[in-house]
Amino acid sequence: MKAVVVGSGAWGTALAIQLCKNGHDVTMWTFEKELIPQMETERLNIRLPGVKLPENLTVSGDYACIRGCKLVVMASPSFPARIVAKSAAPYIDEDAVVVSVTKGLEDKTFKRMSEVVAEETGREVVVLTGPSHAEEVALGIPTGCLAACENKELAEFVQDAFMSLCFRIYTSPDPVGAELGGALKNVIALCAGIADGMGCGDNTKAMLMTRGLTETARLGVSMGAKKETFTGLSGIGDLIVTCTSMHSRNRRAGILIGQGKAPGAAMDEVGAVVEGYYAAKAAYELGKRQGIDMPITEAAYHVLYEGADVVESFKELMIRNRKAETEDTGWL
Numbered sequence: 001m002k003a004v005v006v007g008s009g010a011w012g013t014a015l016a017i018q019l020c021k022n023g024h025d026v027t028m029w030t031f032e033k034e035l036i037p038q039m040e041t042e043r044l045n046i047r048l049p050g051v052k053l054p055e056n057l058t059v060s061g062d063y064a065c066i067r068g069c070k071l072v073v074m075a076s077p078s079f080p081a082r083i084v085a086k087s088a089a090p091y092i093d094e095d096a097v098v099v100s101v102t103k104g105l106e107d108k109t110f111k112r113m114s115e116v117v118a119e120e121t122g123r124e125v126v127v128l129t130g131p132s133h134a135e136e137v138a139l140g141i142p143t144g145c146l147a148a149c150e151n152k153e154l155a156e157f158v159q160d161a162f163m164s165l166c167f168r169i170y171t172s173p174d175p176v177g178a179e180l181g182g183a184l185k186n187v188i189a190l191c192a193g194i195a196d197g198m199g200c201g202d203n204t205k206a207m208l209m210t211r212g213l214t215e216t217a218r219l220g221v222s223m224g225a226k227k228e229t230f231t232g233l234s235g236i237g238d239l240i241v242t243c244t245s246m247h248s249r250n251r252r253a254g255i256l257i258g259q260g261k262a263p264g265a266a267m268d269e270v271g272a273v274v275e276g277y278y279a280a281k282a283a284y285e286l287g288k289r290q291g292i293d294m295p296i297t298e299a300a301y302h303v304l305y306e307g308a309d310v311v312e313s314f315k316e317l318m319i320r321n322r323k324a325e326t327e328d329t330g331w332l
Contacts, residue, residue, distance in 0.1 A: 001161065003071035004029060006088050008039075008059070009273070010134035011101060012075030013048045017138050018167055019071075020054040027069070031076075031084075033061035047272075051138045066091035071099065071161055073128075074117050077273045078104025081113055085120035097157050098123045099147075103182040103238075104275045105282035110289075112179040124151055126158045127175045129182040130233040131241035133248075140166045146233045147171050148178035170233065177229030180220040182238055184283050186250045186276030187300050188212030189242040193254020194303070194310055208296065209243050215294040219283070222290045250276035263304045280304050295320060 001024045005016040008030035016028040030036060036059050039045050043053040058065070066072060072092055076084040081102055092098065098121055100114040109116075114125040130145030137143050145162070147169050149155040155171040163169045172178055188208060195204045217230035229235055242248045253274045256266035267274045284301035287294035299317055302308035 001025065001071060002069045003027075003073065003161070004066050004069040005073045005075050006066065006084060007073075007075030007077075007102075008032060008035070008045060008047060009075065009077065010048045011132075012073070013045050013051070013053070014132075014134035014138040015073055015075060015101060015128075015162070016057055017051070017054060018162060018164070019073075020057050021140075022162070022164055024071070024161070026056070027058040027060055027065045029060055029063065029065055029088075031061070031080075036061055048134060048138055051135070063088055063091050068093060070096055071158075072096050073099045073101055074113075074125075075101045078102050078113060078275060078278060079107065079273075082106065082116050082120060085117045089121045092121055092123070096123075097126065097154055099126045099128050099158055101128045103129060103179075103186065105183050105279055105286075107278060107282065110282040110286050112176070112183070114175055114179060124149065124154060125175075126151075126154050127178050127182075128158060128162070128169075129178050129238070131237040133241065133245060135247055137167065142166050142168070144168045144170065144233055144237070146178055148173070148175040148234070150175065172229065172232070172234075174226045174229045176223060177220050177225030177227075178234040180223065180225055181216060181230055181235040183275070183279050184216040184219070184297070185212075185235075185239040185242050186274075187280045187283055187297055188216070188239060189248055189250035190254040190257070190274075190276040190280065190304075191296055191300050192243040193248075193251035193256075194258035195254075195314070196251070197255040197258020197260075198310060198314070199258075205243060209239055212296050213239055215287075215292070215296060219287055219290060219292045219294060222292055223286075249274050253277070257303065258310055276300075277304055 003024045005028045019026045039059045102113040118125045126149040147155045147158040159169040253266045280300045283297045299313045
């Protein structure tokens with residue numbers, strides 16, 4: 001099958017490699033045209049260091065490479081996603097299946113990435129998400145992800161295209177929950193990193209992860225997601241991998257902030273897009289709009305955007321009014 005990955009970041013590159021391994025005819029479109037010669041001659045992409053690009057992977061800076069592709073994978077970062085989707089749209093064939101693999105929410109509109117891609121391309125979009133460090137997927141380390149779409153046939157098409165011995169794909173009819181889990185876990189991972197940078201322990205991280213997942217699910221359900229989705233790969237699975245690994249840009253940025261660096265300086269030091277920074281603002285605004293209590297997200301927003309002190313913010317989280325863990329305790 002002829003396929004194209006629109007985006008040459010670490011994740012887009014890893015997915016292009018996976019499709020090549022599965023025997024597809026793959027082209028990877030890149031915005032960074034200056035990197036094409038290195039990718040073509042040395043078979044290296046600086047966005048995914050230490051991984052050789054397959055000889056049968058074609059690299060292009062021309063949107064026309066999308067023509068004739070049955071599978072179109074949209075893999076740009078979240079902030080230019082609408083522009084990239086709009087530019088790609090005229091080249092997408094009528095019978096092509098479009099997949100969104102970016103984890104994030106659009107600034108100001110707070111729309112999910114599949115919604116953005118769908119608006120610009122006029123297509124029903126499949127979401128591919130889950131606990132998946134690009135570095136590990138590219139190396140063939142066993143990984144599980146989720147293809148989510150209300151259209152079962154489209155979800156299964158994507159499942160078949162990507163699935164292999166090392167890359168297991170499940171399907172789901174809940175793209176809302178799948179995407180919100182994938183986007184908002186980046187906020188919690190930033191917070192987990194901040195706790196690490198402050199010198200907190202495993203207990204602290206477990207608390208942040210568990211309560212962070214609770215508020216993410218609470219917001220998701222209010223927006224039409226299924227609660228059980230957050231207990232799966234795109235919820236707790238993605239949260240675990242992002243909060244505990246040094247592969248995670250969000251966690252690494254959080255560690256630097258917890259050690260005293262300003263958010264901007266921390267992201268500059270990480271040297272790549274830290275999606276949790278953008279997601280924190282979107283999640284904060286969505287929580288307010290939906291009337292959902294999201295104390296961890298709110299604390300992250302105040303630290304990242306208003307210069308709040310991390311130590312004081314953490315203290316405020318710990319001394320909030322006492323409450324039961326679940327809303328339905330069963331007590332009279």
